[in-house]
Amino acid sequence: xxxxxxxxxxxxxxxxxxxxxxxxxxxxxxxxxxxxxxxxxxxxxxxxxxxxxxxxxxxxxxxxxxxxxxxxxxxxxxxxxxxxxxxxxxxxxxxxxxxxxxxxxxxxxxxxxxxxxxxxxxxxxxxxxxxxxxxxxxxxxxxxxxxxxxxxxxxxxxxxxxxxxxxxxxxxxxxxxxxxxxxxxxxxxxxxxxxxxxxxxxxxxxxxxxxxxxxxxxxxxxxxxxxxxxxxxxxxxxxxxx
Amino acid sequence: xxxxxxxxxxxxxxxxxxxxxxxxxxxxxxxxxxxxxxxxxxxxxxxxxxxxxxxxxxxxxxxxxxxxxxxxxxxxxxxxxxxxxxxxxxxxxxxxxxxxxxxxxxxxxxxxxxxxxxxxxxxxxxxxxxxxxxxxxxxxxxxxxxxxxxxxxxxxxxxxxxxxxxxxxxxxxxxxxxxxxxxxxxxxxxxxxxxxxxxxxxxxxxxxxxxxxxxxxxxxxxxxxxxxxxxxxxxxxxxxxxxxxxxxxxxxxxxxxxxxxxxxxxxxxxxxxxxxxxxxxxxxxxxxxxxxxxxxxxxxxxxxxx
Numbered sequence: 146x147x148x149x150x151x152x153x154x155x156x157x158x159x160x161x162x163x164x165x166x167x168x169x170x171x172x173x174x175x176x177x178x179x180x181x182x183x184x185x186x187x188x189x190x191x192x193x194x195x196x197x198x199x200x201x202x203x204x205x206x207x208x209x210x211x212x213x214x215x216x217x218x219x220x221x222x223x224x225x226x227x228x229x230x231x232x233x234x235x236x237x238x239x240x241x242x243x244x245x246x247x248x249x250x251x252x253x254x255x256x257x258x259x260x261x262x263x264x265x266x267x268x269x270x271x272x273x274x275x276x277x278x279x280x281x282x283x284x285x286x287x288x289x290x291x292x293x294x295x296x297x298x299x300x301x302x303x304x305x306x307x308x309x310x311x312x313x314x315x316x317x318x319x320x321x322x323x324x325x326x327x328x329x330x331x332x333x334x335x336x337x338x339x340x341x342x343x344x345x346x347x348x349x350x351x352x353x354x355x356x357x358x359x360x361x362x363x364x365x366x367x368x369x370x371x372x373x374x375x376x377x378x379x380x381x382x383x384x385x386x387x
Numbered sequence: 388x389x390x391x392x393x394x395x396x397x398x399x400x401x402x403x404x405x406x407x408x409x410x411x412x413x414x415x416x417x418x419x420x421x422x423x424x425x426x427x428x429x430x431x432x433x434x435x436x437x438x439x440x441x442x443x444x445x446x447x448x449x450x451x452x453x454x455x456x457x458x459x460x461x462x463x464x465x466x467x468x469x470x471x472x473x474x475x476x477x478x479x480x481x482x483x484x485x486x487x488x489x490x491x492x493x494x495x496x497x498x499x500x501x502x503x504x505x506x507x508x509x510x511x512x513x514x515x516x517x518x519x520x521x522x523x524x525x526x527x528x529x530x531x532x533x534x535x536x537x538x539x540x541x542x543x544x545x546x547x548x549x550x551x552x553x554x555x556x557x558x559x560x561x562x563x564x565x566x567x568x569x570x571x572x573x574x575x576x577x578x579x580x581x582x583x584x585x586x587x588x589x590x591x592x593x594x595x596x597x598x599x600x601x602x603x604x605x606x607x608x609x610x611x612x613x614x615x616x617x618x619x620x621x622x623x624x625x626x627x628x629x630x631x632x633x634x635x636x637x638x639x640x641x642x643x644x645x646x647x648x649x650x651x652x653x654x655x656x657x658x659x660x661x662x663x664x665x666x667x668x669x670x671x672x673x674x675x676x677x678x679x680x681x682x683x684x685x686x687x688x689x690x691x692x693x
Contacts, residue, residue, distance in 0.1 A: 182391040183398050214689035221683070226676045228499035234689065283684035316398045317434070351393040358394055358624045366620025369628050370613050373446040373635060377453025380639030384454075 165202075166194040167339040169327050176314065177348035184292075184316040187343060189245075189325055190309035203246065203253040203330040204301050205264050208312045210241025210293075210345075211321035217280040217287075233280035235272035240319040241293050242269055245300025245310045253330050262328060262335065266296045291317060320345040394627035395439040403433070404630070405637040412451055412641025417649035418661045419455065419601030421448040421580025421608045424509065424668060426634070435630070442619035443627040445612045447634035448580050451642045452609035458646060459602030466553040466599050470606040472560055473585070476567025477611055483568070484575025491576075504577055505672040512587055513665030519591070520659035554595040554603070563593070571611070580608040583665060587658075597654050 172188035189206050196202065215238040221230030246253060250265045260268060266289075270281040288294035292315030301310040312325070322342055329337040347355055358365045388401045407429050415422035423444060430440035459465050491500045545559030566588050570581035585604045589595040595603070620626045649657060 178391060180391045181389065183389055216687050216689050218685045218687065219683055220680055220685075226499070226503070227678075227680055227683075228676075229496065240688070280684070284686060287682075287684060287686045317396075320396075347393060351391055354393040354628060358620070358626065358628070362621045362624055363617070365624075365628075366617035366626060369446050369620060369626050369631055370449065370616045372628070372632065373450040373613065373616065374453060376632075376635040376639050377450040378457065380450070380454045380643060381457040384643040 165196055165329065165331070165336045167327050167329050167337040168192045168194055169325065169339045169341045171325065171341055171343050174343045176343060176345045178320065178346065178351060179348050180351060182316065182351075184318065185314045187312045187314060187323075188309055189312060189327070189341075190307070191327065192306050192308070193329065193337070196306060197331075200331050202303065202336075203248045204303060204308055205244065205246040205250065205253060205328045205330070206301055206310045206312075207264070207326045207328070208241070208243040208245075209239040209324045209326070210319050211239075211323075212237045213240045213319070214238070215240075215284065217276065217284050219280065219283070231280075233272075233276035233284075235270070235276060235284060238269060238272065238284075241314070241323065242266060242288070243295040243300075243312045244297075245295075245312070246298045247301040247303040247308070249298045254333050258333070258335070264328070266294050269294075291315065293317070293319075314345065318345055320347065390629065392435070392439075392627050392630050394625060395435045395443070395630055397434055399433060399435075399630075401633060404633045408447065408634045408637025409641035412638035413645040413648075414641075414664065415448075415451050415638065416455065416642030416645025416647075417652075418583070418645075418657060419586060419604055419649070420582035420661070421452060421612065422638075423448055423574075423579035424505070424577070424583065424665075427577075427579065428668070428671070430630075435627075436625075438619075438623055438625045439627050439630070442616075442623065442625040443630040444634060445615040445619060446626065446631045447638045449609055449612035449616060450635040451638045452580070452605045452612060454639055454642055455605040455646065456602070456609050459605060462598075462602070463553070464598050465602035465606050466551050466595070467603075467606065468549070469551045469554050469556075469563070469589075469595070469599075470603045470610075472549070472563045473567035473570070473603075473607050474610055476564035476569075477571035477574075477607065479564075480568030480571025480573075481575045481611070481614075484572040487572070488576050499676075501577060502672045502676050504573070506669050506676065508573060508577070508584070509665045509669035510673070512583060513662045513669055515591075516587060516658050516662035517666065520655045520662055523655040524659060551595075554593075554599050556593055556595055558593060566592075567607075570607075574611065580612055582608050583661065 169189065169191040176185050176187060193202060215235040217233045217235065218229045219231040220227045223230065244265050250259060254262065254264060259265065263269065266285050270285050272281070285294060292313065295313065301308055322344055324340055324342050326340045327338065328335060346352065389398045390401050391398045407426070411422040411426045414425060426444045427440055430444065431437055456465065491497045545561050547560045548557060549560050550557045570584050573579070573584065574581040582604045585607060586600055589600045589604065590597055616626060
């Protein structure tokens with residue numbers, strides 16, 4: 146969203162026990178879906194407070210959309226026909242996931258920390274461990290194709306103190322609460338961690354329609370049926386020749 | 388020109404959807420069918436969720452059919468009594484179809500069932516119509532009008548006979564109720580109005596004059612789809628009014644031109660074209676089922692999550 150729409154900065158005060166801390170802010174706390182919606186960019190920016198001079202920092206910014214149970218279906222041949230043969234469930238998987246960093250993840254942390262802190266798409270594709278490797282790969286590949294799972298180790302620009310990263314929300318973005326988690330590493334050790342959230346929601350006409358359709362179901366259905374009558378009659382009245 | 392669909396939850400190109408609706412509306416007006424078997428796959432292809440596609444196209448089919456009903460009513464070419472009997476069977480068939488639909492969805496094989504059903508139903512009807520219409524076209528002279536009531540079949544021996552004056556038939560209500568039920572069942576499972584099943588059945592089995600068949604079929608489709616619109620809205624809240632309005636606008640205009648073109652053509656020619664169309668759609672589903680898919684995987688959000 147537009148930076149001018151308001152620098153909705155969430156100020157997080159540093160804790161006295163740590164030398165470094167993170168200050169995170171978002172270009173927008175409310176992403177609204179209106180009739181011209183075609184996706185949006187949310188910029189995450191901020192600064193490292195009280196950095197130790199000369200120390201190299203790696204920052205990983207993970208943005209997670211609402212959790213869903215994702216199912217990966219695999220087609221197989223049964224009696225000559227290609228039908229769904231296997232379903233692999235990924236409970237509590239983020240419907241949207243963007244992992245941005247200023248350095249490759251395996252250079253940032255050790256594999257154990259990577260798993261513990263859940264850094265990178267592969268950690269989320271692990272699911273509950275029941276899914277086969279092929280299904281995990283397919284989940285990452287297909288979600289990436291739809292722009293829903295993104296991993297970019299050049300996604301964070303880091304000046305000596307200021308950083309910023311752009312989270313691309315595609316047009317098929319799920320809505321709800323999105324959590325942005327910034328994890329600051331130095332020498333493969335976590336030195337600071339902050340989270341901030343934003344919401345993606347329908348607004349205006351779109352929100353009203355969805356709300357009415359959900360709450361006043363019968364009235365909405367009868368209304369649409371009435372529209373059908375109106376359209377059908379209008380077409381007949383306009384085009385009749387006899 | 389993009390617009391956001393509030394229930395389908397995705398932006399679509401208005402002109403693309405309008406164009407699709409025009410084309411399907413044209414076909415629908417030309418053959419006196421709803422066109423659901425074309426629109427459902429098209430909408431799913433552009434990314435609309437299956438449930439929303441099926442539900443939002445119901446009001447469009449209703450609107451198109453209503454236009455047709457008004458036109459045929461002016462020509463006195465609707466047999467309301469026949470339509471009523473078919474609808475009576477249709478209610479039972481639809482209920483059974485919805486039950487079967489949920490059973491298959493829970494078994495996780497809905498896509499395959501739908502694809503196989505499309506291939507069998509569309510392939511069989513299309514094949515039969517292709518053979519019949521080609522034969523009719525091959526004959527030099529116009530075919531002699533079919534003798535009525537000369538050959539007695541088992542259908543003629545069934546009880547509860549009813550006289551349908553406008554259709555000029557005198558048959559038992561039982562096979563008509565069964566036909567209505569069968570169409571209702573397949574309609575609920577496949578998300579289609581079922582006109583392409585009803586028209587040939589009435590023409591070939593019950594020998595209703597083609598002129599009356601189209602109007603009556605449209606009447607049956609109209610009532611079924613009005614009910615389906617309200618049902619989808621109340622059970623799943625999956626009717627997208629913005630999508631439905633784009634579809635209705637395109638469908639209503641397209642149908643007008645379709646009706647005109649249809650009236651200038653011979654019945655056999657129309658049936659041959661419809662046969663080819665049905666076979667093409669069936670072939671598309673058959674290819675999906677039998678050819679090795681480029682991407683064997685797909686990702687979906689688990690049912691009931693929303």
